[in-house]
Amino acid sequence: MNLIDASEFVRLEPEALDAYFHEKAAEIGLTVADAYRPAVLETLAALQTHAAILQARLVDVALSPARITPP
């Protein structure tokens, strides 16, 4: 799971995001108490939205090669 790419991550549906949450937490040795889990999952979903916005822009930039070189 650590090697999940950004494209896969932004495409995870809610159920798959929940599964990813558990697998990733186990992989890195993180215990997320039941009391925290809904808020953490909600925050992870918000990060997923931000990652999707970023990725869409990177695709635009990639389609305009002149833009990726700083002046």
Place this chain on the structure above:
Amino acid sequence: MIGADASSIAAAVKAGRTTAQAVIRRTLDRIAAADGALNAFTAVFALEALEAASRLDDQISRGEPVGPLAGAPFAVKNLFDVEGVVTLAGSKIRRSAAPAAQDASLVARLRAAGAILVGTLNMDEFAYGFVTENAHYGATRNPHDLGRIAGGSSGGSAAAVAAGLTPLALGSDTNGSVRVPAGLCGVYGLKPTAGRLSLEGVFPFVDSLDHAGVFARTVADLALAYQVLIDPPARTEAEPTLRAAVLQGWFTQGASTEVLAALDAVGAALDADAGLELAGAEAARSAAFCLSAYEGARLHMADIRARPQDFDPAVRDRLLAGALLPDAVAEQARRFQPAFQHEAARLLQRYDILLAPVVPCTAPRIGEASMLIDGQEVSVRKNLGAYTQPLSYIGLPVLAAPVNRPGKLPIGVQIIAAPGREDRLFAAAARLEARGVIAAHAPEDIRHDA
């Protein structure tokens, strides 16, 4: 002299019209009277400050030279190291840390210039927030309305300066943490170009985005403090005419009508062009959001594994989520920086100054999870940094300036320049201040029973 600016205090102390000890005694009295209501300070160094003032007065009486900030009181966000004091960074977790062995570089520079440290200031835990509603140390209240937030994460710094408790304060800005509280409290806040101010002795949040910054109530004080803090000295000769433009698109989306009116007033005073868009701003904001969660989580990984219950819940949830973010997302967030820098550089070749609001609204109420902006209900915590995050993401220098609105809740405007051109920020701010377009107002008397 309480409520006076640092330049006037230093002039009076050097000329013998008052003493540093008298200034500090009155400062301490004012803090004692007002901070119960504000909750800006986390520690007050009364004895040490009076001793420093006494040493300064002795120097002056012996005719020895003193620095440009002689006798001016200042305070620092409690993530700056102060020799002999535990650097809390707004946390409970660091209460057991060893006291700092030496002052942070910027604290040392202010002291060397004759300024006198009077205390440390409240903040969001580990600088991760825009509200300074700290679960361990309480909320810092806005001096203009004690029922409202001061903003964050340097909320104590902005509130202390706005209330006239100190003329200067240090803060830090990773995503807007100097500019947001400056805007909401109605004071000036400077976040210089990335890397221009030393972060030595400053507890980190996001290494790739962290900046130090400073608060003041006048442009002259802000410029004087910056000259003291920076090494080598900054360029001071901005062009006589500044080409200005108002950023729209992302930077006005969701802004209240009164924020847009304030921005228009500032733009008009600088004959600014309107309708300019900085392409990619939304993605830059998202990149900053992801990087902050990712890097912040890795900085605190040991503690979020071992003692998550000891974090402020609002911070803990974001750090835990950040720990789960794939590495590939953080790599993309870094990869977008040069492309967005390029977009900003294109605009800053045409214009010396860009203008944008600091936040979409006036200060929300303490404890409010959502707020109404022009009839739309939006999240407080998610929206306060929308206009500041894209700019710190690429390290541009920004001066947050209070629009002149006496008797009303403060609104701030971001004045933005090309990297290394802080001189243009000060020149634009000085012109706006001289024309009465921007000004820091003393709040109405602070209610001590709140």
